[in-house]
Amino acid sequence: MHRTQYSGAQKLNVSMADIIYLGTPCTFDPFVVEFFLALQNGATLLTSHHSMRDSPSRVLSALFPDNLVKPGISILQMTPSLFRQFGANSIRERILSSSSSLRVLLLGGEPFPSNAELVTWMDPSVLLQKHICNIYGVTELSCWSLLHIVQTLQGQVSLGTPIEEDTVLRIQCQNDGDTQQGELLLGSASRRCYIPEIDDKLDTLKDDSGICFRATGDLVTRLKDGTLLYGERANDVVKRAGNRISLGLITRKIQKCLLSSELATCLWLEDLQKLICCIRTQEPKTRVQQRAQTFDILSKVSNAEQPDRFVYLQHFPCNVHGKLDKQLLLKECIPLAQPAQQILKSFLHDRLECVEESNENSAKRQRLEDSNPCGYDLSFRQAGGTSFHAITICREIGLQMCIDDEQRHLFEMLLDENIPLRTVLRFLDTAKLVANNIKLKPVEPPVVTSCHGGLVIKRIEQPVLKLRFLWKVNFEKCVDSPVTEYEGRYICVGAHSKILRTLDPQTGGELSKVRLPNRVECKVTFLSEQLAMVGCYDGSLYGFNPQTGDIVFSVEIGGMIKSQPLLTADGRRIIVCSYAEDYNVYCLSAERQEVLWCLRIGEKPIFAGPLELPSEQSLIICTLDGSYSRVAITDGSVEWTQQFREPIFSTPVLLESKSNIFLSAEVAGRVHACHVGNGRILATYSSEGNIFSSLVVKTPPTFMGHAFVVFGCIDQHVYCLRCKTGSNRFPVSVEFGLHWKINLGAPIYATPSLFTVQPNGLLVWCGATDGRVVLMNFTNGEIQWSDKLPGEVFSSACYIEGLRRVYVGCRDNFLYCLGV
The missing domain is CATH 3.30.300.30 (ANL, C-terminal domain)
Known part of the structure; x- marks a missing residue:
């Protein structure tokens, strides 16, 4: 420990003027560091009775006295969890204030606090006066192995660099481009620690130099510049x-x-x-x-x-x-x-005498011997429950439910005479619940409303949605392109005027402007903060810097590009679909934009964007002659091809993130569920008009086994379909059902957008060709807000949740920003 302490003391400028708090129990190895650090440097050691440690306020007063007679400590070492017990206000005002006596704060033993939390603890100027340190190590080598002194409250905090020159780092993994990810091993050329149950085995972690490495159990990432970032525990x-x-x-x-x-x-x-x-x-x-x-x-x-x-x-x-x-x-x-189940069980046993406790075996035997149901095989009504009882239970349980749909579903299950109580209890076991260790009264009382479909229970009255126009930017010609945002910091869109702009999402101020050779209807794809790409009517794919507007690359594709270029999940390839006559699909390397492969699918151009299947390393590509194919990303080989009767304008989408079912729509109004493995149609829903809109899929955070599909149609309606899959059946089965459809009064070409606005919940945004823009309740399609833009709307909107703002293009030549 001596050399480590000496090196660490030098880095932290420890001297006999320092007062070090010995707050670590002697069973924890940082105790040894604190104790000998003081002895080695002649510093003062402050300790406290163990009973004081249960009272953070008493410890705080002892470490940083209010009066000027008693000096405060200058070096404090703690775990983040223990340090947080002081409270953010006390940390900011007494511990990390510019006037406090603290000079060095060492936090270790756990993941270092985030920058967002650090900002609540201190002013950035404090970093110029005090050393805020991330200390890292393992008992088998040293708890003081790596040290990082925080220099800024921006960016991730590193694990640091070795305190001793003899400390060696190794990451047990394979390289992934510019980074390394894997378990961190620590070793030393001079320090030895003998662990019989590990070191007596034949397989020891020693290299040719004889350095014995110890596994930390932590997964880390090493960046190209050598920065080491903590990830998580390997066994977590x-x-x-x-x-x-x-x-x-x-x-x-x-x-x-x-x-x-x-x-x-x-x-x-x-x-x-x-x-x-x-x-x-x-x-x-x-x-x-x-x-x-x-x-x-x-x-x-x-x-x-x-x-x-x-x-x-x-x-x-x-x-x-x-x-x-x-x-x-x-x-x-x-x-x-699991309090929800207990609420129902207690209610049943307190009020409904025919429901009795019985073990699982006796219940099964009872069902075999007697055809009359009893116990939890009874429905709620059969057990004597009434609609009033159901309302009472739903009010109590509903206060713990995260999702209103689940509360409504519980109410329906209680009143359904075909659903046994056993099924209701299973549903409550899977419901999303929130609980407290303290009792709080809800601010808003539960409200019961009725509708034609039966009784609907709502926990709160949702406030009326109001959107206001904040700003608009003139693009000189129609803005039909979908709007793209990047991490809430930029929005980017092109227009028929050949202008491509990157704007500040708050003010609408122009960050950069690119004038391309022809019109832009393609959606921008961001590769990074400083590189984005877009297709143009002149048949080229352009890479540009959204911050400066500089063209970084251009690749001749040979035909108009209307579909959004795809950056594959691994970030290594770019897929471009176009109107080119020879090859309508190109695969480029993301690093150098070299053509890796190209092919032609079908006999007509491609308007729809490609769908990537990352786990399969393949793509689903649909064309305007109605053909659709699965293509290998690695070499462009066609794995299968199927054919619809009509063209496909709609971009295909997976039913769920890891589903073996994808959805696609013919322009004739038919929505198909198809199997990823062979492309065969499993189910079809027919709307009453042509579909140019893409499909948007949402799986609500419940376990009711449904996905919902939203799209716009030329028949002036926004459709929401309910899609149920038979996941336990083979072959896979799919069922479509109309959940709701809403008439907007004009044909719809734009793809709807889904976003969450609290406390209203999940909403659907859509625009129509008469300029009308609406927000609808995702659950029932009810229109929450509506207004009209001065021109037709073909542009698909984007929403930045952190700013609560919607961005949409219009054929009056303007891009509009609306605030929720």
């Missing part, structure tokens, strides 16, 4: 319903949906096979606020990653070493993990 992966999911990755995705002062962690409850998301909030949230947040989270993660339960807490427990105590946290969550 569980298998859920046949899918391997990473709890760390899900936690990071959810954290992006939270406020900077909030913290999330995901836990796996093995016994119940439940994924629980715990959210720590400094201030209690109302039920409505929780519902809005959890619904947003569910819409941002895949089905396999969606938590089964959300638990809101105001405190995360720590273990004796100051790390987040996941086992204790899990114990706190278990009583809250």
